[in-house]
Structure formats: structure tokens, C-alpha cells
Amino acid sequence: MHGIVGWGSYVPRFRIKVEDIAGQWGADAAAFKRGLLLQEKTVPGLDEDTITISVAAAKYAIARAGIDPREIGCCYIGSESHPYAVKPSGTVVIDAIGAGPECHVADFEFACKAGTEAMFVAYSHVKSGVMRYALGIGADTSQGAPGDALEYTASAGGTAYIMGGENVAAEIVDTYSFTSDTPDFWRREGEFYPRHAGRFTGEPAYFHHVLGATRGMLEKSGLEPADFRFAVFHMPNGKFPLKAGKEAGFRQEQLEQGWVVNLMGNTYSGSSPTGLAACLDVAEPGDRILVTSFGSGAGSDSFVIRCTDRIKEIQKKAPATRDQLADRRIYLDYGKYVAYRGKIRMNQL
Amino acid sequence: MISPRYHREIPQRYRLEAGRCADCGEIHFPPRAVCRKCGARESTTVVLPNRGKVVTCTVVDIPPAEFDDQKPYVNAIVELENGVRLTCMVAEAPPDAVDIGTEVELIFRRLRCGREWEVLQYGYKARVV
Ligand SMILES: [Zn+2]
Numbered sequence A: 001m002h003g004i005v006g007w008g009s010y011v012p013r014f015r016i017k018v019e020d021i022a023g024q025w026g027a028d029a030a031a032f033k034r035g036l037l038l039q040e041k042t043v044p045g046l047d048e049d050t051i052t053i054s055v056a057a058a059k060y061a062i063a064r065a066g067i068d069p070r071e072i073g074c075c076y077i078g079s080e081s082h083p084y085a086v087k088p089s090g091t092v093v094i095d096a097i098g099a100g101p102e103c104h105v106a107d108f109e110f111a112c113k114a115g116t117e118a119m120f121v122a123y124s125h126v127k128s129g130v131m132r133y134a135l136g137i138g139a140d141t142s143q144g145a146p147g148d149a150l151e152y153t154a155s156a157g158g159t160a161y162i163m164g165g166e167n168v169a170a171e172i173v174d175t176y177s178f179t180s181d182t183p184d185f186w187r188r189e190g191e192f193y194p195r196h197a198g199r200f201t202g203e204p205a206y207f208h209h210v211l212g213a214t215r216g217m218l219e220k221s222g223l224e225p226a227d228f229r230f231a232v233f234h235m236p237n238g239k240f241p242l243k244a245g246k247e248a249g250f251r252q253e254q255l256e257q258g259w260v261v262n263l264m265g266n267t268y269s270g271s272s273p274t275g276l277a278a279c280l281d282v283a284e285p286g287d288r289i290l291v292t293s294f295g296s297g298a299g300s301d302s303f304v305i306r307c308t309d310r311i312k313e314i315q316k317k318a319p320a321t322r323d324q325l326a327d328r329r330i331y332l333d334y335g336k337y338v339a340y341r342g343k344i345r346m347n348q349l
Numbered sequence B: 001m002i003s004p005r006y007h008r009e010i011p012q013r014y015r016l017e018a019g020r021c022a023d024c025g026e027i028h029f030p031p032r033a034v035c036r037k038c039g040a041r042e043s044t045t046v047v048l049p050n051r052g053k054v055v056t057c058t059v060v061d062i063p064p065a066e067f068d069d070q071k072p073y074v075n076a077i078v079e080l081e082n083g084v085r086l087t088c089m090v091a092e093a094p095p096d097a098v099d100i101g102t103e104v105e106l107i108f109r110r111l112r113c114g115r116e117w118e119v120l121q122y123g124y125k126a127r128v129v
Helices: A018-025 A029-036 A050-065 A089-097 A114-128 A198-221 A239-247 A252-256 A268-280 A311-317 A321-326 A334-340 B003-008 B010-015 B065-070
Strands: A003-010 A014-017 A040-043 A072-078 A104-108 A133-141 A156-164 A170-182 A230-233 A288-292 A297-307 B017-021 B043-047 B051-060 B073-080 B085-090 B103-112 B121-128
Touching: A003 A050, A003 A268, A003 A321, A014 A018, A014 A334, A018 A029, A018 A334, A040 A156, A050 A072, A050 A089, A050 A133, A050 A156, A050 A311, A050 B103, A072 A089, A072 A114, A089 A104, A089 B010, A104 A114, A114 A133, A114 A156, A114 A170, A114 A268, A114 A297, A133 A268, A156 A268, A170 A198, A198 A239, A198 A288, A198 A297, A230 A239, A230 A252, A230 A268, A239 A252, A268 A288, A268 A297, A268 A321, B003 B010, B010 B017, B010 B121, B051 B085, B073 B103, B085 B103
Parallel strands: A072 A104, A072 A133, A230 A288, B085 B121
Antiparallel strands: A003 A156, A003 A170, A014 A040, A133 A156, A170 A297, A288 A297, B017 B043, B051 B073, B051 B103, B073 B085, B103 B121
């Protein structure tokens, strides 16, 4: 049996409310909240980035796994906001968590899907027996252009998964991927903010791939929606994952626990991995969880996960995702927010 | 650009690795070549606990230019659970949230951004638990 031996989410403490963004642009906050099903989003601190978020999440995952970090054979970080253009985020992360130097390191990119890619490859390494433990992380500090619809959702956070073959808390039963050339969202080298093709991002991109992967996963595994306690779909806003879940045959109760977007925003590569973590935090032995990510460009990874008896032993060994969403929130106004996100040009020092 | 020094200090700044005197057991952070208590030259590496309390603190209203965007912030001397003391910035906290005795944990944060062409520097900060 191979799968998740430890997981950890990290949620920054800073928040901005939809009202404060809408108020700045003279937009109708109530309409945005209704349209996006979102009330606030996380904002990274001035000293936080994909590297620090990955370190915090990985430390929680190690605490749950109860392993020596030197036994981690690889560190893959999926993100759209790696701090360096040239120098992998993972080089800093492995030295911070004590997993180096005998460690295979790579940064992954695939819009919002990069996190599940990292998990996918990490899982394959332990399943093949190449390494004892493997670390896959999805983390982002995403940006939307001022006034753009993405500004209401693009947020920060991340989740780390340690895969292994001993003391498995949640077995990865099966995986499935679904990918095609779909130009829904992109950013060319040198551009600061990404571009999106408006309505094109919905049906042909998100729903086509999320439903394609989910239906493929169900067919491949021979399972039905009713066989799962929880289902998690990538959360670019509040509406899309609920709509996709219902179209795939899942009920509202199966979707709620992993639906963290209303309080967190879209954490891009961290989105569906963090939704999964919120489910693992409360899951019971035997519970099945379906997770389907989505990355523009476009593609989806789907996983069937089944919790073991071990899960109850490690849930409380690190902070739960939903506790971090609820506790010690620090609200920023729009002025502070743009300064935190480096959206305004200050005087050069 | 202080890349060589930054690189040399990674074990202590990233992982809180301290030196424990092989003779008298005194813990030095950062590690030292010679024990300040007994003069011995042998030491082993120990990792410091990441919880402690603020011994004293000060609010920085007029920081060096590169930390100007973070003002006002708090610098503190923190005593860790094993008695070792270190100085660091307190992340996230408004000045009135930190006082003598405040319980903190050490976390991993970006310490310096520098200019666009420079290496990013990471290390520990405290934050209120
Ligand atoms: Zn000594």
C-alpha cells in the first residue's frame, strides 16, 4: 500500500474582504460575493513567499508523518509564483526542513495544477520503490491585476504531502490525468500579470477538464460518487467546484468540507491540495476522497484516496487547515493590501 | 551582496543548529569554535527548540531603508525553552501585541529582499502563538 503518510497546510494570517476590494473600484460587493461565492481571501505577509509557505507546510507534514526528514528522497514544489526565475524553490526548502543534500529537487509549473503534479510524481517514486519517502508541495502567492476579476480571488497558501509505503494514513488507490491544448489563461515571459480569455475559462477549460478527469477516474477505478465521503475540485472561485461536483454526481454534503475557497480565495497550485487537507483533517478510517485539480493550459489530475486506521493518530499532530482559516485573522484595508502585494511603485531606496 | 556569509550561516539561520560543548554542555548559538565557558574546542550540533518567550523587545519606527515597508515592527530577544537566547524580528505582530513574557514560536521567513538582482535571504523570525 502506498500513499500519504503526512500532510500539512499553511494559511497566512492576513486577509482582505471582498467589500474592501470592490469598494476601491466602485464595484458592487454583494454581486461579486454572490457571483464568486467568496467573502474574503488570504494575503501573504511582506516576508512570505512560495518558499516560506512551502517550508511551513512541509514542517507540518513532517510532524504528522513522524519521520526523519533526511529520509525524504525528493522535494517537488508546484507553483506559479516561484520567487526565482532561475534557482529552484526546493533548494531553499530542503535545507530549511533538513532533507538535504541527498534529495532530488525540482520545481513544477502548470498554472493551478502544479501542486497535484508534484504529488503525482512523488507518489509514483514511492510506489516504484525508488525512494522511501517523497515530498510533493503545492503553494502559491498568486496575483491578479488591480481591478481585474482575479483580484477578488487570487490568494496565498499551500499544502505539502509526504508519500510513502509505511504507516500510510491515506492510501492513493488510483490516479488519472486529462490534458489538452486549451488557451484559456496564460502569461508570457516578462509579463507581470497573467491574461485570461474571459468566458473561455469556464466550459471548454475548467469544466471540460475537471469533468473529463473526474469521470475518467471514476470509470477507471470502478467507483461511483456515492462511494466517497468527500470530493474536492479545484477552486478558482466558489461557484465552479460546486457546479462541477454536482454535474459529476456528487451531493453538497460531499463537497462542503474541502470547499475552503469562500474563506481562502484561490490559492492556485495550493487550491485542491489544501481542500484535500481539510478533508484529511476530519476523515475517518475507510473514508474515500476524490480530488480533481485543474491547471489552465489546460489539464486535470484526479486521485482516489482511501483513509486507513492510521489517520486518526496523526490528525492532531499539526494545525488543521480550517482552524488556520478561522484563527488569528489580520484584516488589511485596500491601501495596505496593495502595498503588501507590491502593486504600487514606491520610491527607490 | 553578502552571499558567502549568508551561505555559511544557513544551518543556524534555517534550521536553528547550535553547538553544544562536548566538555561542559554549554550551548552556543550561533555555534562557536571555542567554548565561552570552559574553553574546550570540541562541540556537537544540536537543534534548538522553536518555542520561547520574549525577554525584552523594542519597536522599530525608523528602520534601515530596506525594511521601511515593514515599519513599525518589533525586534525581540527571545529565550527559548532550553534557555538559549537569540535576537530576531517578530513577524506579523502590531507593536502592541508583543511584550515581555509574550509566548512566541520561531518560523521561517524571508529576511531580506535586496534589489532585483540580489539573492533572497531567508531565516528565522518569531511570531506570537
Ligand atoms: Zn564548555
